[in-house]
Amino acid sequence: MVDVEKAKILILQNASLLGTEYVSLKDSIGRILAEDIKVEEDVPARNLSAMDGFAIKLPCDDKCKIIGESRTERPFLGEISQNEAVKVSTGSVLPKGSNAVVLIEDTLVSSDVVYIKKMPLEGRNIFKMGEEYEAGSIVSYNGSKISPFDFATFCRLNKTKVKVFKKVKISLLAVGKELVSCEEEGLYKNFLTPTFEEILRRPHIEIKRNIICRNNYEIEGELKKALDDSDIIISFGNASFDSSDGLFPVVQKIFEPIFWRVKMQPGKSLMAFKKNKTYYFGLSGNVWAAVLGFYLFIRPLIFLLSGQDYKFKSFESVLGEAFNKNSKEARFLRGTLIDNKFYFKKFSQHSHSLKGFRDMTHIAMLNPGPPQDIGAKVRVFEFSLEV
Numbered sequence: 001m002v003d004v005e006k007a008k009i010l011i012l013q014n015a016s017l018l019g020t021e022y023v024s025l026k027d028s029i030g031r032i033l034a035e036d037i038k039v040e041e042d043v044p045a046r047n048l049s050a051m052d053g054f055a056i057k058l059p060c061d062d063k064c065k066i067i068g069e070s071r072t073e074r075p076f077l078g079e080i081s082q083n084e085a086v087k088v089s090t091g092s093v094l095p096k097g098s099n100a101v102v103l104i105e106d107t108l109v110s111s112d113v114v115y116i117k118k119m120p121l122e123g124r125n126i127f128k129m130g131e132e133y134e135a136g137s138i139v140s141y142n143g144s145k146i147s148p149f150d151f152a153t154f155c156r157l158n159k160t161k162v163k164v165f166k167k168v169k170i171s172l173l174a175v176g177k178e179l180v181s182c183e184e185e186g187l188y189k190n191f192l193t194p195t196f197e198e199i200l201r202r203p204h205i206e207i208k209r210n211i212i213c214r215n216n217y218e219i220e221g222e223l224k225k226a227l228d229d230s231d232i233i234i235s236f237g238n239a240s241f242d243s244s245d246g247l248f249p250v251v252q253k254i255f256e257p258i259f260w261r262v263k264m265q266p267g268k269s270l271m272a273f274k275k276n277k278t279y280y281f282g283l284s285g286n287v288w289a290a291v292l293g294f295y296l297f298i299r300p301l302i303f304l305l306s307g308q309d310y311k312f313k314s315f316e317s318v319l320g321e322a323f324n325k326n327s328k329e330a331r332f333l334r335g336t337l338i339d340n341k342f343y344f345k346k347f348s349q350h351s352h353s354l355k356g357f358r359d360m361t362h363i364a365m366l367n368p369g370p371p372q373d374i375g376a377k378v379r380v381f382e383f384s385l386e387v
């Protein structure tokens with residue numbers, strides 16, 4: 001049995017990043033960048049007009065001769081002199097020599113002459129070369145998740161492929177003779193693996209299997225298959241290591257222990273094993289214990305393996321309600337913050353209960369010890385299952 005902090009360290013200390021691969025831009029959204037994205041050429045590469053109107057060269061008279069037109073699809077190639085104007089549209093390349101754009105609504109046009117009613121200041125209405133991104137600057141960093149706007153930026157930078165970390169391959173196993181699928185009639189429905197599959201359905205993760213194992217033979221077979229193709233295997237149920245129906249002995253046969261059982265409540269029944277580079281976690285079938293085990297130990301590992309930075313967002317707070325039990329081990333409560341105080345009584349604290357997940361925003365950790373009064377200091381974590 002290890003304490004919570006030791007358990008976190010034991011899991012992360014030997015974790016190594018997954019490999020990298022190149023993917024096409026359209027497949028990159030949601031993946032984790034494995035390179036810094038550097039701007040090769042100024043964006044925009046030329047001065048562009050930011051408005052519809054006329055490019056002019058200041059200082060000039062309020063009457064200019066129209067010498068041509070620059071369109072987005074067909075730029076004007078000549079150079080502009082004082083008292084000349086070139087018709088421009090939003091996004092079109094500005095002619096050489098121009099230094100301002102007068103808005104179309106501030107002009108009067110008569111055949112090839114434009115009368116300027118309101119003279120712009122120099123530099124106005126121009127989307128300047130390099131204004132968006134200067135050559136040599138970095139727009140996205142190694143380890144960041146590629147958002148739709150990153151995708152748009154990479155497109156604008158003329159990227160066609162980007163280097164990303166390989167997907168984290170995860171297997172989910174529900175273990176229990178009593179379990180039926182959510183579509184079947186029964187008292188003990190396996191809702192845990194489908195729920196976690198939804199939580200983990202992300203572009204940088206690949207779910208290799210989601211399966212119910214009802215006997216040792218199935219457990220062993222699925223664990224061995226998962227060992228071959230997964231980075232992380234998570235099982236739910238039968239996590240008590242001395243349970244008679246055999247998950248623990250099977251796991252012991254295949255993997256090497258990191259630790260089993262953690263000094264915490266709930267979630268004490270947790271196994272962490274490893275074989276080569278594959279991690280195995282045996283979480284409880286009790287939902288709050290399973291979610292907490294995932295939050296504390298597996299989620300940080302997924303961040304680390306996939307190349308992302310991870311930091312537990314925690315801070316000191318105080319109890320808004322008294323907690324009137326002794327705690328033998330670190331105790332985790334689900335709840336929420338109001339005026340920076342932690343409240344937990346309207347949330348079920350039962351390990352088996354689903355009540356409270358919808359509204360919980362924070363988790364408080366109480367150190368082992370006697371009951372705690374209102375105002376007692378507690379460490380509070382922001383709750384999120386985002387990976």
Ligand SMILES: Nc1nc2c(c(=O)[nH]1)N[C@H]1C(S)=C(S)[C@@H](COP(=O)(O)OP(=O)(O)OC[C@H]3O[C@@H](n4cnc5c(N)ncnc54)[C@H](O)[C@@H]3O)O[C@H]1N2
Nearest residue numbers: 174188189190191192236237238239240269284285286289
């Ligand atoms: N005498 C003792 N009893 C228990 C102890 C103890 O120390 N002494 N520890 C308790 C703690 S703490 C936990 S946690 C659980 C051990 O958990 P298990 O992982 O062995 O739990 P199971 O019996 O397999 O399941 C518990 C509960 O959850 C249901 N379940 C299981 N898998 C799923 C699934 N995939 N989806 C939904 N629900 C699932 C299962 O049917 C049970 O009802 O033991 C305590 N007991």
Ligand code: MOO
Nearest residue numbers: 266267268289351
């Ligand atoms: O430690 Mo158990 O995981 O409370 O239900």
